[in-house]
Amino acid sequence: MSGSVTGDDAHWAFGTSFVDPLAGVDTTLPDGVDGGELAAYCLMLGDDALVASHRLAEWCSNAPDLEEDVALANIALDLLGQARLLLARAAAADPGAVPPLPAGSPVPGEDALAFFRDADDYRCVRLVEPENGDFGETVARLLCFATWRLALLARLVDSRDPVLAAIAAKGVKEVAYHRDHAARWVVTLARGTAESRRRVRAGLRAVWPHRAELARTHPVEARLARAGVAVDPADVVAEVDGVLAQVLRAADLDDLGPCAAGPVLDGPGGRDGRHTPDLAALLAEMQVVARAHPAGRW
Amino acid sequence: MTVLGSPVCDARELAAQVTDPEMPMLTLADLGVLREVKVEGDRVRVVITPTYSGCPALATMRDDLVRVLTTAGYAAVDVVVALAPAWSSDWITERGRAALQAHGLSAPGPAPRRTGPVVLDLGPTRRDVACPRCGSGEVVLASEFGPTACTALYRCRACAEPFQHVKEI
Known part of the structure; x- marks a missing residue:
């Protein structure tokens, strides 16, 4: 990687040319770490963020009020930024993981990974995939997702890969706001009207079965965790359950948890490329323009 | 040249x-x-x-x-x-804080110092915020997320104006 981002003179509001989000960052692999494995791990965390971001962005102009439009869009933007960094890290760690594009295509690795992989090649957990449902379900899902991600990122700041550690250190600050925002909404809705309580309760019940997958360790996570690079999700289960229990207690919804994690997921899951049908539908919409113009410059 | x-x-x-x-x-x-x-x-x-x-x-x-x-x-x-160390609102200079104030934005307080698990905060974020227009401390948080990634939205009860507060991170 040249590391240079010498720009053009295009002066739109936010620039129109691509910027390598890791420009100048030393992406050398840590000693003894396999590039393919590191890339696979970055895709897991990056795809989680990308798909969650896309779903949250669907709320823009549809949220209960203007402030919430802005809030969910902001959270989506933070997650999109994390996804860009992680996908760029994956592309740098293993260029072979990047889908091939026509010669001369200006599409950078991070975008090729986002827009030119099929659902089978995505590595996100299923929790982030389903359609949003109502606002109660969305805040329930965000609570579950952000609580888990925050616990992962808070440990990942000590990763032996300095790039992952840096991405995590930024992400912790952001996701702490996301988690607390979702937690306050769950409590507010649960203690609001009978209808808001019914809806947030239904939302929690809808996302609860996905918690089992969050606790599962993929072989790549296990190997990289032993190498001091990744976090084993099994190590954050107690912390996540503790935080969720606190929220449920404040919401007077103790009967839903904390450890009622639903059925254990057997067989392959999202980390293995086995997804809900909702992901393919989401990707079809997200990727259609980029795929129609693989040599396009945006 | x-x-x-x-x-x-x-x-x-x-x-x-x-x-x-x-x-x-x-x-x-x-x-x-x-x-x-x-x-x-x-x-x-x-x-x-x-x-x-x-x-x-x-x-x-x-x-x-x-x-x-x-x-x-x-x-x-x-x-x-450079991704590390992660940006902190503590890095905004005194001159920057004065410029924010002069343009109707409230400057951030000290950033939280975190090690280990991040403690859940279910109440409204506690901040010492005063209205940048009229100086009143009678302000209410409208949204933790504002028009840019780094701001929250407040409303002043005294002069009724909304304003942005640069968040502590």
Whole structure:
């Protein structure tokens, strides 16, 4: 990687040319770490963020009020930024993981990974995939997702890969706001009207079965965790359950948890490329323009 | 074009004066995102750091830095990103805080110091915020997320004006 981002003179509001989000960052692999494995791990965390971001962005102009439009869009933007960094890290760690594009295509690795992989090649957990449902379900899902991600990122700041550690250190600050925002909404809705309580309760019940997958360790996570690079999700289960229990207690919804994690997921899951049908539908919409113009410059 | 005076000083000064595209009352130096300016002959290397992971202003900062420095006569301008240490609102300078205040934005308090698990906060974020327009402390949080990634929205009960507060991170 040249590391240079010498720009053009295009002066739109936010620039129109691509910027390598890791420009100048030393992406050398840590000693003894396999590039393919590191890339696979970055895709897991990056795809989680990308798909969650896309779903949250669907709320823009549809949220209960203007402030919430802005809030969910902001959270989506933070997650999109994390996804860009992680996908760029994956592309740098293993260029072979990047889908091939026509010669001369200006599409950078991070975008090729986002827009030119099929659902089978995505590595996100299923929790982030389903359609949003109502606002109660969305805040329930965000609570579950952000609580888990925050616990992962808070440990990942000590990763032996300095790039992952840096991405995590930024992400912790952001996701702490996301988690607390979702937690306050769950409590507010649960203690609001009978209808808001019914809806947030239904939302929690809808996302609860996905918690089992969050606790599962993929072989790549296990190997990289032993190498001091990744976090084993099994190590954050107690912390996540503790935080969720606190929220449920404040919401007077103790009967839903904390450890009622639903059925254990057997067989392959999202980390293995086995997804809900909702992901393919989401990707079809997200990727259609980029795929129609693989040599396009945006 | 010949670069006059001390090139190092010039480049640093020029880069420091580039403003943030979303909060143009702040220079990149006052915002604390300008981390390093290094001159070698007629080449400049500028290191910036994003405030938030998804900050869309980074590309414009890059373009603005390149334009200002090439206009000043530097032959090559490399703008690179430093992710670590992560940006903190504590890096906003005193001059930056005064500029925020003068433009109707409330400056951040001290950033939280975190080690280990992040404690859940179910109440409204406790901040010592005063209305930047009328100075009243009678303010109410309207939203933890404002029009840019780094701000929250408040409303003043005394003068009824809404205002942005730069968040502590």
